[in-house]
Amino acid sequence: MADGAAKLKPESKSKKDIKNLVETIIHIIFLVLGLVAVGCVLVITIYLVISGIPAIREIGIIDFLFGTEWASTAADPKFGILPFILTSIYGTAGAIIIGVPIGFFAAVYLAKMAPPKVKSVINSAVGLLAGIPSVVYGLVGMLVLVPTIMKVFNVPDGSSLLAAIIVLAVMILPSVIKVSVTALESVPKEYEDASLALGATKTETYFRVSVPAAKSGIAAAVVLGVGRAIGEAMAVMMVAGNVANMPSLFESVRFLTTAVASEMSYSSGLQRQALFSIALVLFLFIMLINVLLNMLLKRQKEN
Amino acid sequence: MKKVLVCLFAAFMAFALAGCGNGGETSSTGSGSTALSGSISTDGSTSMESVIGALGEAFTQENPDVRFTYNPTGSGSGITAVTEGRCDIGLSSRALTDEEKQTLTETTLALDGIAIIVNNSNTVADLTVEQIAQIYTGAITNWSQVGGQDGEIVLIGREAGSGTRDGFESITGTEDECLYRQELTSTGDVITTVSQNPNAIGYASLAAVDDDVKTLTVGGVAPSEETVKDGSYVVQRPFVLATRTGEDLSPAAQAFFDYITSSDAASIISQQGAVPVN
Numbered sequence: 001m002a003d004g005a006a007k008l009k010p011e012s013k014s015k016k017d018i019k020n021l022v023e024t025i026i027h028i029i030f031l032v033l034g035l036v037a038v039g040c041v042l043v044i045t046i047y048l049v050i051s052g053i054p055a056i057r058e059i060g061i062i063d064f065l066f067g068t069e070w071a072s073t074a075a076d077p078k079f080g081i082l083p084f085i086l087t088s089i090y091g092t093a094g095a096i097i098i099g100v101p102i103g104f105f106a107a108v109y110l111a112k113m114a115p116p117k118v119k120s121v122i123n124s125a126v127g128l129l130a131g132i133p134s135v136v137y138g139l140v141g142m143l144v145l146v147p148t149i150m151k152v153f154n155v156p157d158g159s160s161l162l163a164a165i166i167v168l169a170v171m172i173l174p175s176v177i178k179v180s181v182t183a184l185e186s187v188p189k190e191y192e193d194a195s196l197a198l199g200a201t202k203t204e205t206y207f208r209v210s211v212p213a214a215k216s217g218i219a220a221a222v223v224l225g226v227g228r229a230i231g232e233a234m235a236v237m238m239v240a241g242n243v244a245n246m247p248s249l250f251e252s253v254r255f256l257t258t259a260v261a262s263e264m265s266y267s268s269g270l271q272r273q274a275l276f277s278i279a280l281v282l283f284l285f286i287m288l289i290n291v292l293l294n295m296l297l298k299r300q301k302e303n
Numbered sequence: 304m305k306k307v308l309v310c311l312f313a314a315f316m317a318f319a320l321a322g323c324g325n326g327g328e329t330s331s332t333g334s335g336s337t338a339l340s341g342s343i344s345t346d347g348s349t350s351m352e353s354v355i356g357a358l359g360e361a362f363t364q365e366n367p368d369v370r371f372t373y374n375p376t377g378s379g380s381g382i383t384a385v386t387e388g389r390c391d392i393g394l395s396s397r398a399l400t401d402e403e404k405q406t407l408t409e410t411t412l413a414l415d416g417i418a419i420i421v422n423n424s425n426t427v428a429d430l431t432v433e434q435i436a437q438i439y440t441g442a443i444t445n446w447s448q449v450g451g452q453d454g455e456i457v458l459i460g461r462e463a464g465s466g467t468r469d470g471f472e473s474i475t476g477t478e479d480e481c482l483y484r485q486e487l488t489s490t491g492d493v494i495t496t497v498s499q500n501p502n503a504i505g506y507a508s509l510a511a512v513d514d515d516v517k518t519l520t521v522g523g524v525a526p527s528e529e530t531v532k533d534g535s536y537v538v539q540r541p542f543v544l545a546t547r548t549g550e551d552l553s554p555a556a557q558a559f560f561d562y563i564t565s566s567d568a569a570s571i572i573s574q575q576g577a578v579p580v581n
Contacts, residue, residue, distance in 0.1 A: 071463075071479060072463050072464075073463040073464055073479075074478075074479040075478070075479060142495065142496075142499075143495075143499065146499065147499055147500070150500065156454075156455040156456075156457045156484070156500075156502055157457040157484050157485065157500060157502075157503070158500075159484070159485050159496070237488065238492070241484060241485040241486070242462065242485060242486040242487065242488075243483050243484065243485065243486050252483075252484050252485055252486075254486075261488075262462045262486065262488050263462055263463055263464055265349075265376055265377050265380065265464075265488075267379070267464055271463075271464070
């Protein structure tokens with residue numbers, strides 16, 4: 001018996017060792033997989049900085065960021081990206097001004113008022129809207145929206161900042177609605193019950209109690225919409241006209257994203273380097289928005 | 304019932320497999336007779352897509368073991384790619400510059416007319432090269448100034464670096480002076496946009512133009528194979544094959560090069576709307 005017990009012990013020890021080894025290996029595999037994402041971000045950041053800096057140095061940061069003229073292939077090339085920066089800011093702001101109120105009220109309705117059947121229909125429609133590829137938005141914009149703008153506003157050509165704003169406003173709707181609905185639904189029911197018990201109407205309760213309680217979540221939804229709008233290229237390229245003008249509602253304009261996308265395939269030399277610099281500027285914008293988003297989400301969690 | 308279905312399915316699969324086997328055999332004997340294999344890579348002008356695509360298809364049909372690739376990046380990128388040895392043949396829709404000719408050899412494959420297109424509802428039928436230049440530089444801004452109906456002219460063009468834009472601007476002498484309303488990134492986009500806007504004017508490769516838009520005559524000459532070849536239609540440019548000087552092509556690429564510059568390929572080139580020179 002004792003002999004048997006002595007035999008068993010070392011066996012169970014080696015089994016434990018193997019188990020530990022497997023655990024460690026699995027741990028390492030998951031660590032590596034996790035690091036892939038971090039590695040990608042690092043590689044992209046380093047690559048963008050390395051390839052974006054030379055052109056900025058050559059052109060001069062003031063001339064590059066605040067130059068109002070872009071003529072990359074002219075005999076006397078000019079690389080001022082202020083029109084692109086302003087267009088991206090105006091375009092995104094416009095999309096937010098149109099898209100956020102629609103998205104916000106839709107979210108309040110969906111989260112608080114809608115009967116379950118209507119809610120499920122609208123929810124699946126919003127899901128579909130999120131799934132439509134951006135090139136389809138662009139195509140519909142190009143064939144329907146652009147001629148409509150031309151007729152309604154009696155302008156020679158409908159490809160304009162306005163067309164881009166409308167397309168972007170529709171494109172940000174799904175993210176604004178979904179994140180706002182989640183925020184509104186996570187408001188504790190006791191808050192609303194207390195408000196109702198004090199004699200407030202349902203509508204008063206939703207707008208005076210639920211919405212303020214969910215405000216950081218709704219702000220996160222808006223910032224997410226900003227991120228989506230500022231990074232969109234394909235749909236915008238098809239409706240905005242892509243001429244490097246200073247932004248104006250009915251003028252053909254070029255965004256930061258489309259400035260990179262439209263010239264990249266044929267570019268060479270300093271022009272190509274300058275396109276990387278534009279990408280770097282765009283990247284910084286997105287980083288800023290992400291930091292803001294993370295701050296808002298953190299605050300929501302703390303609440 | 305289920306058993307019968309399974310039997311039928313199995314029989315079908317067996318036939319299908321037998322079919323595969325047969326197909327494989329015939330293709331291997333086919334390649335055995337020509338004995339040509341390897342890959343041919345081409346890179347460059349997007350305007351040459353239809354021409355080089357049709358030629359590549361015809362060539363690989365005769366030589367099934369050859370792998371043909373075409374990378375539509377644009378004339379500038381194609382020339383860079385062939386200079387750096389990233390492809391066998393660079394495709395350029397403009398003549399090579401003297402600097403480029405130091406390392407590359409230029410062979411003209413075909414000529415391409417650049418069609419000046421307007422909306423189908425436009426009443427203007429003819430413009431001179433001077434008028435086109437004035438329209439694109441903003442000296443003429445209304446269709447009524449060139450004999451059409453009242454309407455502000457909407458200038459549609461291509462993005463900086465495009466071979467078609469470069470060709471158009473150099474022929475009309477409007478480099479860096481065009482006041483585009485829209486700069487689009489493909490020939491198809493230009494045609495779609497012009498077909499949507501009654502006051503638009505645009506330019507596109509003659510090979511790509513269809514009935515959706517109206518093609519203008521320039522100085523009274525309509526763009527066609529004859530008028531491009533004899534030079535009477537002036538808005539035209541060459542389709543150029545660029546190869547590295549003093550370096551032999553691979554056997555497959557050489558065979559392809561010989562084939563597309565031979566008179567056998569001429570009918571394929573003209574079917575695609577370009578004008579063969581050989």
